[in-house]
Amino acid sequence: MLATPLEAADYTRLSTPEEMAGYLAHLAARTPGAELWPLGHSAGGRALTALRVPARDARVPPLRVLLVGSQHGASEAAGGEALLWLARELTALAADDVRASLEFVIFPDANPDGRALDSARNADEVNINRDFVLLTQPESRALDTLLREFTPEVVLDAHESASLKQKSLAREGYMTAFETQFDCANNPGIPAALRRYAEHELLPVLLARVAAAGVAAQRYVREILSLSQVATHGGLGARKFRNRAGLSGALAFLLETPMDPKHGRYPSYRNIAVRVARQLQAQRVFIATVAERRVAVQRLLAAHRMSVEPLILSACYGERAPGALLHLPMRRIADGEVQTLAFADHRRVVDGAAIPLPASYWVTAHQAGMARLLEQHGFPYEVLRAAAVRHGRVAGQSPGGEPRTMTVPAGSLHVPVRGPRARLLALLLEAGSSSSVFGYPTFARLLSAAGEGFVLADVAQMPSGLGDSRWLEA
Numbered sequence: 001m002l003a004t005p006l007e008a009a010d011y012t013r014l015s016t017p018e019e020m021a022g023y024l025a026h027l028a029a030r031t032p033g034a035e036l037w038p039l040g041h042s043a044g045g046r047a048l049t050a051l052r053v054p055a056r057d058a059r060v061p062p063l064r065v066l067l068v069g070s071q072h073g074a075s076e077a078a079g080g081e082a083l084l085w086l087a088r089e090l091t092a093l094a095a096d097d098v099r100a101s102l103e104f105v106i107f108p109d110a111n112p113d114g115r116a117l118d119s120a121r122n123a124d125e126v127n128i129n130r131d132f133v134l135l136t137q138p139e140s141r142a143l144d145t146l147l148r149e150f151t152p153e154v155v156l157d158a159h160e161s162a163s164l165k166q167k168s169l170a171r172e173g174y175m176t177a178f179e180t181q182f183d184c185a186n187n188p189g190i191p192a193a194l195r196r197y198a199e200h201e202l203l204p205v206l207l208a209r210v211a212a213a214g215v216a217a218q219r220y221v222r223e224i225l226s227l228s229q230v231a232t233h234g235g236l237g238a239r240k241f242r243n244r245a246g247l248s249g250a251l252a253f254l255l256e257t258p259m260d261p262k263h264g265r266y267p268s269y270r271n272i273a274v275r276v277a278r279q280l281q282a283q284r285v286f287i288a289t290v291a292e293r294r295v296a297v298q299r300l301l302a303a304h305r306m307s308v309e310p311l312i313l314s315a316c317y318g319e320r321a322p323g324a325l326l327h328l329p330m331r332r333i334a335d336g337e338v339q340t341l342a343f344a345d346h347r348r349v350v351d352g353a354a355i356p357l358p359a360s361y362w363v364t365a366h367q368a369g370m371a372r373l374l375e376q377h378g379f380p381y382e383v384l385r386a387a388a389v390r391h392g393r394v395a396g397q398s399p400g401g402e403p404r405t406m407t408v409p410a411g412s413l414h415v416p417v418r419g420p421r422a423r424l425l426a427l428l429l430e431a432g433s434s435s436s437v438f439g440y441p442t443f444a445r446l447l448s449a450a451g452e453g454f455v456l457a458d459v460a461q462m463p464s465g466l467g468d469s470r471w472l473e474a
């Protein structure tokens with residue numbers, strides 16, 4: 001059996017980015033049909049490399065599964081390390097294994113700079129997992145390339161969380177005592193049927209299966225930094241990879257396992273052997289669960305991922321019920337005792353305004369910068385050659401407002417809203433969305449300079465007498 005880099009180093013240090021990529025190359029070389037997927041280079045110039053493994057069972061349409069590890073570098077190293085074990089197992093499957101009907105892309109070292117520099121960030125000091133609205137970093141663009149080109153149906157994003165938070169919770173005398181946590185993509189723009197299935201069908205099975213193996217498992221609760229904070233699930237915005245994946249047409253999940261204090265005494269480096277075992281157990285449960293539900297997942301996605309239901313632009317967390325409490329295990333640092341403490345339960349998602357999904361958008365100013373943005377995100381557009389009269393509304397100025405007839409100047413960009421990423425496009429372009437590019441200074445500046453929004457949502461309800469001929473030549 002080909003030893004993983006951690007096994008080869010006898011768990012005395014973390015694997016380097018070069019060792020991880022080299023291991024993937026070994027697996028690719030000995031697995032029929034498997035190949036490396038080069039994804040460019042990190043901000044610090046390190047190679048970004050994934051492994052693609054075809055389904056062994058050729059009789060059925062494979063379920064496409066994307067597995068991502070260590071977006072947070074050396075700070076959360078175990079997810080990526082465990083994915084090397086998983087890759088070894090998956091490349092050695094017998095053709096009659098239920099998991100053989102899955103096609104895999106495994107990207108275990110999504111932030112090689114962070115791994116090499118002992119950081120959670122990349123070489124430009126950016127947290128990759130906050131960059132999925134603008135895609136400013138090569139690492140986030142690499143992950144988006146996998147979403148667009150592999151078009152996964154299922155995604156797992158593997159993280160860890162420090163149980164001892166020196167600068168926050170530890171000052172109040174406690175550390176967290178969570179074991180395995182899973183969350184699902186929860187952006188309100190994701191079609192409701194997909195969110196429901198992930199939350200009410202898959203998540204409970206994942207948690208029950210991990211628990212059956214003797215490990216406490218719960219739905220992810222956002223990082224506890226203070227005993228007086230409220231409890232919510234994971235972030236709702238598209239800046240997180242999990243939600244970008246969900247808005248790209250996949251059922252996407254977060255896995256998080258606890259990480260032991262860095263400077264404790266352990267049999268392996270930073271207790272990495274135990275951390276990898278925790279990750280690997282949960283990753284195996286995940287693969288087994290989606291493999292068994294392959295047909296149901298494929299039917300669900302075929303029916304709903306192109307949904308044109310109204311698009312919810314924003315959401316926030318609210319109190320579950322007046323005075324509702326969530327009880328969580330917390331470890332007292334002084335004596336190591338685990339206690340159950342109560343937090344205000346704010347795990348209810350409160351939806352904001354919704355809009356009908358427009359047929360297309362018109363970008364009527366700042367075309368060069370906006371064209372770059374669209375290209376970066378892989379959204380096709382065309383340039384209008386002559387002015388046209390269209391029926392639309394200014395995107396985000398008044399989400400519920402009445403559309404009106406307006407002139408679209410020549411040189412405007414026409415951006416069709418279609419395909420499995422239609423809803424993502426709308427969330428990025430609508431100024432009223434909580435995942436809008438206009439929520440970031442670079443683009444917010446354009447809005448205020450214009451005085452009014454310059455992106456028009458075309459509602460495609462042509463008033464009588466206005467044919468399409470005036471703009472079709474574009």
Ligand SMILES: [Zn+2]
Nearest residue numbers: 072076159160
């Ligand atoms: Zn993380």
